[in-house]
Amino acid sequence: MxxxxxxxxxxxxxxxxxxxxxxxxxxxxxxxxxxxxxxxxxxxxxxxxxxxxxxxxxxxxxxxxxxxxxxxxxxxxxxxxxxxxxxxxxxxxxxxxxxxxxxxxxxxxxxxxxxxxxxxxxxCALVAGLSAAGLPTDRFLFAGFLPAKRSGRRAALEELREQPATLVFYESPHRILALMEDLVEVMGGERECVLGRELTKTFETFYGGTAQSVRESLEADPNGARGEFVVMVHGAPPAGSQEAGVLDADRLLSLLVAELPVKKAARIVADVSGLSKNELYQRALALKDQ
Known part of the structure; x- marks a missing residue:
């Protein structure tokens, strides 16, 4: 050497x-x-x-x-x-x-x-996290730590919502649940997401699934708000793609459940999108609870 x-x-x-x-x-x-x-x-x-x-x-x-x-x-x-x-x-x-x-x-x-x-x-935590997340890595955008205040954090997420590259953030344990709440509300609960906690350490943990399910997993885990986090979010699908249609359906469902009964909202979105009425009904129930 x-x-x-x-x-x-x-x-x-x-x-x-x-x-x-x-x-x-x-x-x-x-x-x-x-x-x-x-x-x-x-x-x-x-x-x-x-x-x-x-x-x-x-x-x-x-x-x-x-x-x-x-x-x-x-x-x-x-x-x-x-x-x-x-x-x-x-x-x-x-x-x-x-x-x-x-x-x-x-x-x-x-x-x-x-x-x-x-x-x-x-x-490097962001590279380590991406290497094991199973999300696209041909393009990714590292945004570091988002603003600590909710208004600034939500504004930053709004700017990144249509970004097609995989998004990577760092977050501290005392703000991770707040970030996941904002992520669900701004980018939709169905957006694919992977969290890496305490990477390379004894209690290394990965949480993966939809943003909503990852948020629920964190809340259910007694250690979910401990350690340092790498937050990785699947990029937005290209306009006009089948996946984009799923996300549009999710946003439409969010609007309808605020005005209509859950069953009716799910039926309307199923007719428009061709998605499963039963799946949309379960998603509508979750949105109604929020």
Whole structure:
């Protein structure tokens, strides 16, 4: 394996963007360990958290805290270290830096200053989640964390409702049920959805099905609101497709149950869409309860 310094012809040090485990420490690559062992400085989102990782690896390194609130202030220090020929590893608390984590400002400034930035790839929660979800991955849109307030979150979902690519979000345990409620209301309870909870950790769990059924599974699971979540939603079907007709029928049913008896609403939608009246009746009952 080449040393971290052997393939850089630019003067000064190199900034290595190092992916670290999202849960299972065995996911740290051999190359990541080598880079961490050889750099002169580690810029970490949380020095206490990353200090435990270095201790696990038997390493003792000078560390620099770099997070959302001080990133711009740290640029000068990092550029000075690189100019002096010191290599630096940029790491976040878990996963790949810059992916819903700090580092964008530093990487951009380092590149503009003419120093080399080298990725050391590895764990990433969104890629891990997609790889096991069984949803289309030829196109996907990563939207990170949605707004914390309900109005902002619903507005963001409205903008993405007709997006044909698979949608990927991150969400915290105390907002996951609220997100699923908004997802059902904005995109429809029949939209296919997969949630990955505590990926690569001891209690890794996947919930899959319709948005409505996933929401119900979370509510029924005593651990459903614990841990970190990757939320993956099937993209909207192309206009005019058979699947699009199913989704249109679901929206029509939502409108009718507000004005008509459940049985009549289901019969009307069945006549229009050709879908099963019994299935539509069960769906109408669920919508009426909401």
């Amino acid at each position: 080449p040393s971290p310094e052997s393939h850089s012809e630019r003067p000064g040090g190199v900034l290595y963007v190092v992916a670290t485990p999202i849960g299972n420490l065995q996911d740290l690559s051999e190359r990541a360990q080598l880079v961490l062992s050889r750099v002169g400085l580690v810029a970490a989102e949380d020095t206490r958290h990353s200090g435990r990782l270095l201790q696990h690896l038997g390493l003792s390194k000078p560390m620099l805290a770099l997070h959302d609130h001080n990133e711009r202030d740290r640029v000068v220090r990092i550029l000075e270290a690189l100019k002096a020929g010191q290599d630096i590893a940029l790491i976040s608390d878990a996963g790949t830096p810059l992916i819903s984590d700090p580092g964008y400002v530093v990487v951009r400034e380092v590149r503009e200053a003419g120093f080399r930035v080298s990725p050391v790839p590895g764990p």
